[in-house]
Amino acid sequence: MASQTTDPASPAPTAPPGTDTTPKQPGGGGLTLFAVLLAVFVVPTSISGTAVALPAIGLDTGAGSAPLQWVVNGFNVAFACFTLVWGSLADLIGRIRAFAIGAAVFAVASVGCALAPNVYVLDGARVLAGIGGAAIFACGSAIISSAFEGPARAKAFALFGAVAGIGVALGPTVSGPAVDSLGWRWIFGLQAIVLAVVLACVPAIAKKVNEQPTPGGRLDVRGAVVFVLAMASLTYAIVQGSEWGWGSAGTLGLLALAAVLLAVFGSLSKSTEAPLLDLSVVRNRRFLAYTLVPVAASFGFVTQLTYLPSYLSAVAGYSASAAGTTMLLLTLPVLALPLVGAKLVERGTSPLAVVLASLLCLVVGDLALLLLGPDTSVFAMAPAMLVTGAGMGLSAGLVDGQALAMVEEEKAGMAAGFLNTLRLGSEAIAVAVFGSALTSLVTTDGSAAEHAASYDTAFHNLLWAMAAVSLVLGLLVVVLARRGADTTR
Structure with missing residues (x-):
């Protein structure tokens, strides 16, 4: 905040007024970092690795190019729409709880992907997975911010960035052999298994890491709805823009709608007592x-x-x-x-x-x-x-x-x-x-x-x-x- 008196370049600035200064309990840092990084690894791996499976999915389901592409796009659009919502919700109900809900949603969606009878069910499950992935990223970084201090905090965030990069880079490498040897459905099955391991760690993490959710707070549902609609319009216009044409009525209409909704969101944020942002x-x-x-x-x-x-x-x-x-x-x-x-x-x-x-x-x-x-x-x-x-x-x-x-x-x-x-x-x-x-x-x-x-x-x-x-x-x-x-x- 502008009222801070610490050097912003310092790796561990003094907590601003109102910050929970309760010391982090020792002993849970390693397990916390392991669980967060393991979940974070799954998200970019799912984005870059799923693209490798599209040809096999198309052959197996007989899907056309448009619904097939939404196996990837559906995840990305949902991720972009719900990241801010999950971040605000995490402050209200607790970051570990929100992280666990997101990981569970992603795991259930991955099972749905693995069992999908057709590409349309698969697309819907991927949208659900994107919602869960948004929680993992938003809440995972917030957990690290709360659970670590000083040099340990800097190292934890460095590992967060490195693991996300590894996920992007190794997604195709991991998914390619899985498709060849096990079939495309096992890409999603493996994601569910990994997230089950993450969820098994959550009770132990909750006992070790202190966090204080905002007492009596409520989610700004009106702001959340407007923001999700704005981001959905924006990202859908971007995804379809190259196909429809950037000057087409559909693309320009969605971009205009997104601009109006974002303006409304900004106005609501100013007038709401506890806004989404x-x-x-x-x-x-x-x-x-x-x-x-x-x-x-x-x-x-x-x-x-x-x-x-x-x-x-x-x-x-x-x-x-x-x-x-x-x-x-x-x-x-x-x-x-x-x-x-x-x-x-x-x-x-x-x-x-x-x-x-x-x-x-x-x-x-x-x-x-x-x-x-x-x-x-x-x-x-x-x-x-x-x-x-x-x-x-x-x-x-x-x-x-x-x-x-x-x-x-x-x-x-x-x-x-x-x-x-x-x-x-x-x-x-x-x-x-x-x-x-x-x-x-x-x-x-x-x-x-x-x-x-x-x-x-x-x-x-x-x-x-x-x-x-x-x-x-x-x-x-x-x-x-x-x-x-x-x-x-």
């Missing part, structure tokens, strides 16, 4: 600065993670396996560097300095990827891919810990929900816009060589655009962080 949290400029870092990563890193394999195949002639192996250069820093960032902060480096270094890596890495061409060797492209991955890896987890340290502990769930809403929402926007622009710029007529050349040119133009967006967001982070620091003096 307390706008005082968003007015904290340093908190807002940290929440924009994942947005920059969505444009500077996630777009490359999504479309670089297609470039390597379409332009450089890589096989699918070769392209996948090459992508390790982009993902390995995401696995290794979150702990490095935490260690730097532990040794006295300003968290903001580490974050700004990660943003600089995103810009430099995207610009360095401009050297890509049909004949570029792996050794030549390796530095660019490693630097881009470092842009994601250095700040992964760190921004969550620092952002939540800027707000009162009783609002940590709400803050975590807002942060993760921006994270997934920006990923959906970045990936959809990049893909739509790529489709419109690439020439489909002509020979294969002309198509590859067109793809090469379009990809390079979009690299300039993604680097520019990352740079602008990075400058905005600097401005907000400096102004936020001024208000603490």
Whole structure:
């Protein structure tokens, strides 16, 4: 908050007024972290790994391309819509309880996916899984914020970021062999089994970790309904925009509806005594600065993670396996560097300095990827891919810990929900816009060589655009962080 008197760059700032300062009970930290990280691993694995199973699901169910794509899109849309709701609900009923409910919903939905008789039931179960996944991410980070302090807290958030990155990177690797050897239904069955282990840990965690839900609080149902409808309109427009056309009546109508509903939500937040999103949290400029870092990563890193394999195949002639192996250069820093960032902060480096270094890596890495061409060797492209991955890896987890340290502990769930809403929402926007622009710029007529050349040119133009967006967001982070620091003096 603006009234804080502590140095915001400190890894363990003094708790603001009103914060629960009850000491965390020792002995439960390891089990708590294990359960949260295990659940967190399932969520991104489910997102990236399910895409591998789509061909097998299509063959088995006879589904068309549109309902088949919603096996992935349904999860993403539900996740984006309900993350903020779960974050606020966690502050009211307790983060561990909300986390357990979310994990149970995800587990039940995964069983439903495994037993689905057709693709429409599967789509519905995936929507339900997305609702549960939103609880896991929003409540999981809030639990870590409450259960750990000082260097242990920084390390826990670093592991949170690393495990999320591992889930994204290993999702296809884990799901591919499962589909080949066990069948696509077992992808969801394995998720249910893992979450059953998580749920078995919850009673022990509840006895070890102190938390104080808001007494007598009630969920802002009216605000929740308006926000969910707004996010559903926005994300559905983004998902369908490339198919309908960004200038079509359907896309523009949904975007306009989303804008109106978000305006209504903002008005309700000002007039409601206990709103779904307390706008005082968003007015904290340093908190807002940290929440924009994942947005920059969505444009500077996630777009490359999504479309670089297609470039390597379409332009450089890589096989699918070769392209996948090459992508390790982009993902390995995401696995290794979150702990490095935490260690730097532990040794006295300003968290903001580490974050700004990660943003600089995103810009430099995207610009360095401009050297890509049909004949570029792996050794030549390796530095660019490693630097881009470092842009994601250095700040992964760190921004969550620092952002939540800027707000009162009783609002940590709400803050975590807002942060993760921006994270997934920006990923959906970045990936959809990049893909739509790529489709419109690439020439489909002509020979294969002309198509590859067109793809090469379009990809390079979009690299300039993604680097520019990352740079602008990075400058905005600097401005907000400096102004936020001024208000603490």
